[in-house]
Amino acid sequence: xxxxxxxxxxxxxxxxxxxxxxxxxxxxxxxxxxxxxxxxxxxxxxxxxxxxxxxxxxxxxxxxxxxxxxxxxxxxxxxxxxxxxxxxxxxxxxxxxxxxxxxxxxxxxxxxxxxxxxxxxxxxxxxxxxxxxxxxxxxxxxxxxxxxxxxxxxxxxxxxxxxxxxxxxxxxxxxxxxxxxxxxxxxxxxxxxxxxxxxxxxxxxxxxxxxxxxxxxxxxxxxxxxxxxxxxxxxxxxxxxxxxxxxxxxxxxxxxxxxxxxxxxxxxxxxxxxxxxxxxxxxxxxxxxxxxxxxxxxxxxxxxxxxxxxxxxxxxxxxxxxxxxxxxxxxxxxxxxx
Amino acid sequence: xxxxxxxxxxxxxxxxxxxxxxxxxxxxxxxxxxxxxxxxxxxxxxxxxxxxxxxxxxxxxxxxxxxxxxxxxxxxxxxxxxxxxxxxxxxxxxxxxxxxxxxxxxxxxxxxxxxxxxxxxxxxxxxxxxxxxxxxxxxxxxxxxxxxxxxxxxxxxxxxxxxxxxxxxxxxxxxxxxxxxxxxxxxxxxxxxxxxxxxxxxxxxxxxxxxxxxxxxxxxxxxxxxxxxxxxxxxxxxxxxxxxxxxxxxxxxxxxxxxxxxxxxxxxxxxxxxxxxxxxxxxxxxxxxxxxxxxxxxxxxxxxxxxxxxxxxxxxxxxxxxxxxxxxxxxxxxxxxx
Numbered sequence: 315x316x317x318x319x320x321x322x323x324x325x326x327x328x329x330x331x332x333x334x335x336x337x338x339x340x341x342x343x344x345x346x347x348x349x350x351x352x353x354x355x356x357x358x359x360x361x362x363x364x365x366x367x368x369x370x371x372x373x374x375x376x377x378x379x380x381x382x383x384x385x386x387x388x389x390x391x392x393x394x395x396x397x398x399x400x401x402x403x404x405x406x407x408x409x410x411x412x413x414x415x416x417x418x419x420x421x422x423x424x425x426x427x428x429x430x431x432x433x434x435x436x437x438x439x440x441x442x443x444x445x446x447x448x449x450x451x452x453x454x455x456x457x458x459x460x461x462x463x464x465x466x467x468x469x470x471x472x473x474x475x476x477x478x479x480x481x482x483x484x485x486x487x488x489x490x491x492x493x494x495x496x497x498x499x500x501x502x503x504x505x506x507x508x509x510x511x512x513x514x515x516x517x518x519x520x521x522x523x524x525x526x527x528x529x530x531x532x533x534x535x536x537x538x539x540x541x542x543x544x545x546x547x548x549x550x551x552x553x554x555x556x557x558x559x560x561x562x563x564x565x566x567x568x569x570x571x572x573x574x575x576x577x578x579x580x581x582x583x584x585x586x587x588x589x590x591x592x593x594x595x596x597x598x599x600x601x602x603x604x605x606x607x608x609x610x611x612x613x614x615x616x617x618x619x620x621x622x623x624x625x626x627x628x629x630x631x632x633x634x635x636x637x638x639x640x641x642x643x644x645x646x647x648x649x650x651x652x
Numbered sequence: 653x654x655x656x657x658x659x660x661x662x663x664x665x666x667x668x669x670x671x672x673x674x675x676x677x678x679x680x681x682x683x684x685x686x687x688x689x690x691x692x693x694x695x696x697x698x699x700x701x702x703x704x705x706x707x708x709x710x711x712x713x714x715x716x717x718x719x720x721x722x723x724x725x726x727x728x729x730x731x732x733x734x735x736x737x738x739x740x741x742x743x744x745x746x747x748x749x750x751x752x753x754x755x756x757x758x759x760x761x762x763x764x765x766x767x768x769x770x771x772x773x774x775x776x777x778x779x780x781x782x783x784x785x786x787x788x789x790x791x792x793x794x795x796x797x798x799x800x801x802x803x804x805x806x807x808x809x810x811x812x813x814x815x816x817x818x819x820x821x822x823x824x825x826x827x828x829x830x831x832x833x834x835x836x837x838x839x840x841x842x843x844x845x846x847x848x849x850x851x852x853x854x855x856x857x858x859x860x861x862x863x864x865x866x867x868x869x870x871x872x873x874x875x876x877x878x879x880x881x882x883x884x885x886x887x888x889x890x891x892x893x894x895x896x897x898x899x900x901x902x903x904x905x906x907x908x909x910x911x912x913x914x915x916x917x918x919x920x921x922x923x924x925x926x927x928x929x930x931x932x933x934x935x936x937x938x939x940x941x942x943x944x945x946x947x948x949x950x951x952x953x954x955x956x957x958x959x960x961x962x963x964x965x966x967x968x969x970x971x972x973x974x975x976x977x978x979x980x981x982x983x984x985x986x987x988x989x990x
Contacts, residue, residue, distance in 0.1 A: 318781045319732065323756050325782045366972050394657065395841060403741045404966035405761040409844060413977050418661050418841035420769060421964070421979075423743040423761040431758060435773065442780030443654040444663045462968075503733060503756035506747060626759070628742035630800075634704050639751050641759075 318441075321535025323502050323528075330497035331440040333647065334447075334490045335386035338604030339378045340596075341456065341482030347581045352605035353483075354381055360457055360482065368402060371455040374484045375400070375411035379451055382486035382603075386447075386493075390415040393488075394445035397432035399423050400595055401454050401480075403462060408452070417449075426521075426550050427504070427624030428452040429485060429599040430643035436489040437498040437645070446491050453484025454594030463514075463629055476516040478552045478577060478593035479586075485599030487607075496610045496618075500646040502532040506626065508639040514632050518555025518577070518590055521623040524640035525551060526562040529621055532644045544615050545572055547606070549598040549622035549642065552577035552591030576601035576622075598622040610649050618647040656779075659873025661840050661866075668835035669778035671985065672785075672828045673724035676942030677716045678934075679794065679820030685919045690943035691821075692719055698795055698820065706740060709793040712822045713738070713749035717789055720824035720941075724785075724831075728753040731826075732783035735770035737761050738933055739792050739818075741800060746790070755787075764859075764888050765842070765962030766790040767823060767937040768981035774827040775836040775983070784829050791822025792932030801852075801967055814854040816890045816915060816931035817924075823937025825945075834948045834956075838984040840870040844964065846977040852970050856893025856915070856928055859961040862978035863889060864900040867959055870982045882953050883910055885944070887936040887960035887980065890915035890929030914939035914960075936960040948987050956985040 318325045338353045345356025355377075362370035362377075375398070383390050390396075396415060399422035400407035412419050424431035432450035439445040457467060459480040465471040489498065507524040525548045533539060540546060540563075548559060556575040563570050576598040577591035602620055609615035621644040627636065656663045676691045683694025693715075700708035700715075713736070721728050728734075734753060737760035738745035750757050762769035770788035777783040795805060797818040803809040827836065845862040863886045871877060878884060878901075886897060894913040901908050914936040915929035940958055947953035959982040965974065 319783070368968055368972060369974075399761055401742075402966065403968060404739075404763065404964065406964065406966040406969050409964035409977050410969065410974065413844045413846045416843055419844050419979060420773065420841065421761040421763075423737055423759040425742065435758065438777065438780060438782050442776060442782065443656045444776050444780065445657070503758065505754055506751045506757050508751045626742065626744065626747035628740065628744040630706055630741060631744050631748065634706060636707075636748065639747050641757060 323531050324500055324535035326500045327437060327441040327498060329441050330499045331437045331489045331491060332493050332495040332497050334488050334493040334495045335382050336487045336603035336607045337378050337382035337385060338485045338600040339374055339483060340600050344481055344483050344580060347586060349579060349605045352608050353600060367455055367457040371407040371458050372411040375408060375451060375453055376414060378484035378486045379449055382488050386488040388447055391417055393417040393447055393449050395420055395439055395448045397422055397435050397448060398451045399428045400452055401459050425624030425626055426593060426595050426597065427622045427641050427643050428595045429602060430620060430622035430645050433487060433645050434501040434503060434643050437501060440489055440491050448489050449486055450489060451486035452595040452599045454480050454596035456480045456482045459594060473589055474515040476554055476590050478517060478590045479588035480594035481580060481592045481597040483596035483600040485603030487603055496647045496649045498645055499648050500536060502528055502535060502644040504528040504642040506639045506641050508637050510637045512637050514627060516554065517593060517625045518552040519558060520638040521625050521640040522551055522555040522558035524642040525559050525621055525623050528642040528644050540570055540572065543572060543617045543619045546619040548575045550577035550593040551575045551623060553583060554590045616649045620645045620647055661869050662838055662873035664838045665775060665779040665836060667779050668837045669775045669827050669829060670831050670833040670835050672826050672831040672833045673720050674825045674941035674945045675716050675720035675723060676823045676938040677712055677821060678938050682819055682821050682918060685924060687917060687943045690946050691938060705793055705795040709745040709796050710749040713746060713789060713791055714752060716822035716824045717787055720826050724826040726785055729755055731755040731785055731787050733758055733777055733786045735760055735773050735786060736789045737766045738790055739797050762979065763962030763964055764931060764933050764935065765960045765979050765981050766933045767940060768958060768960035768983050771825060771983050772839040772841060772981050775839060778827055778829050786827050787824055788827060789824035790933040790937045792818050792934035794818045794820045797932060811927055812853040814892055814928050816855060816928045817926035818932035819918060819930045819934040821934035821938040823941030825941055834985045834987045836983055837986050838874060840866055840873060840982040842866040842980040844977045844979050846975050848975045850975050852965060854892065855931060855963045856890040857896060858963050858976040859978040860889055860893040860896035862980040863897050863959055863961050866980040866982050878906065878908055881910060881955045881957045884957040886913045888915035888931040889913045889961060891921060892928045954987045958983045958985055
């Protein structure tokens with residue numbers, strides 16, 4: 315076995331797999347924000363033509379996978395593996411959607427870190443020779459998440475200023491062993507970090523230490539520095555978690571000048587009433603599969619460190635007064651010169 | 653990239669990773685059944701000395717991981733990856749337990765197929781050179797599952813004759829690139845199969861077609877036949893699902909003579925009032941990590957096809973009148989001659 319490990323938590327990929335295509339489908343609110351032109355489809359119907367929001371979420375996943383496959387000129391049943399998961403209990407949003415694919419399926423639960431987790435596993439499977447083409451797909455839906463995690467929507471509960479807004483959207487990336495597209499060059503898998511924060515309306519603060527831990531480890535393991543990337547983007551720490559990560563690096567004497575967060579990018583804080591920004595598996599998924607993939611295709615972005623973050627609590631653990639464990643996986647993506 | 657694929661859904665591992673140690677911890681009922689002497693610990697306290705069953709389940713996972721690591725002479729923080737998941741919403745049982753490990757973590761959701769899913773991914777990560785040692789760990793708890801999926805325990809609901817009994821137990825396998833122990837030689841990842849069964853009290857029937865599909869594909873992909881194994885064991889189809897798989901093979905003209913199911917093995921159907929047998933992530937996990945690992949160590953079992961099955965529905969999808977999607981991943985395990 316060839317050792318591909320680099321430091322404690324990072325692997326480098328000797329035959330970097332390629333992100334040959336991606337698709338991003340979003341809801342009305344996401345399709346009205348600052349990056350509204352960077353998605354493939356905006357769906358005004360929150361039910362996605364289904365009878366329930368949950369079925370609608372599955373329909374959105376299915377449509378997103380099919381679109382990404384079409385762009386990559388592959389049929390879903392030709393995929394060697396699909397890596398997917400979502401926020402619905404028992405990850406039902408993903409599982410019900412992927413019934414139609416007739417492709418081997420690995421179900422994941424990484425909360426809002428799922429886009430990075432699925433990309434990481436897909437990339438290692440391809441680099442290792444276990445697959446030629448994989449799909450990494452996730453998403454979330456504001457209405458299914460609100461009623462599962464918080465209150466019935468009709469209740470009209472007031473949101474705290476620290477709350478984030480769960481993105482309605484699905485993002486899918488096709489990863490292949492050949493073809494054009496940005497390459498996945500290294501992966502830093504995250505540990506579960508829990509510094510004791512219990513406020514489920516302040517997930518940015520709960521997840522920021524996990525993001526800091528994974529990013530810091532990535533730089534240590536690879537010998538790279540933040541300036542080696544054009545952009546470092548975390549998952550959905552939002553307007554509260556983002557400055558915490560910056561400050562944690564500042565305490566180490568490192569000023570991050572090229573650092574943003576998908577929860578800040580997707581909505582207009584002033585105009586869209588989202589409080590602390592976007593969240594949900596779909597947030598980093600559609601920002602990557604929609605906006606950032608286009609940035610790379612347009613030659614505006616060459617080296618990206620994509621670090622999606624997840625908060626791993628449940629309503630039950632919150633009721634039992636537990637704190638919030640968090641995780642962050644980082645994937646380094648580079649546009650290779652032709 | 654070396655192609656390690658073999659047929660549509662199978663990969664063969666060129667440097668077969670080794671199951672260097674395992675641990676199985678069970679509750680009182682499991683520790684009173686026919687394989688009661690084949691576990692490491694039986695815990696009579698359903699709370700595992702915690703305040704809630706959910707925290708108890710996490711405590712059980714933590715104890716199980718630590719014990720398996722100890723047997724394999726490794727510290728949890730030396731593991732390159734932990735692959736884990738469970739049945740609690742948001743897979744909280746696993747996530748909260750793994751906070752203490754300080755090891756990179758990939759969260760999975762495969763319902764009761766999680767033991768095979770985690771073993772499969774761990775094995776490919778090691779064979780591919782991305783890791784030296786990984787833990788594959790899962791489990792379930794009767795009390796947390798009953799109140800999440802069915803009724804409050806105090807309600808004392810009558811169970812249908814087709815119902816299975818969720819195992820309280822956790823099983824962990826340490827997979828390494830060197831050392832003694834049975835080797836993982838091939839993996840057949842399953843597709844999601846849904847033949848339209850909606851009765852959530854008859855999960856054996858819902859999962860049997862997925863087990864049949866994966867097993868049949870495994871034999872086609874590898875050119876092996878059922879007789880090439882000493883034992884083929886499915887996850888937790890129980891007393892109703894097991895004969896369905898046998899009959900589906902019979903229709904193909906194949907008589908399975910060496911086929912059993914973990915849901916049948918773990919409980920005594922006559923004496924333990926479990927109706928259709930055991931279920932839950934912990935069922936196949938403790939039968940493998942406890943009983944079957946011992947069988948292999950004792951020289952009684954040399955070639956095992958371990959095919960854990962999962963039903964991917966949720967209480968929400970059932971209320972929305974959805975059918976039950978199922979999955980089965982198969983892992984071939986062989987004792988190599990010294």
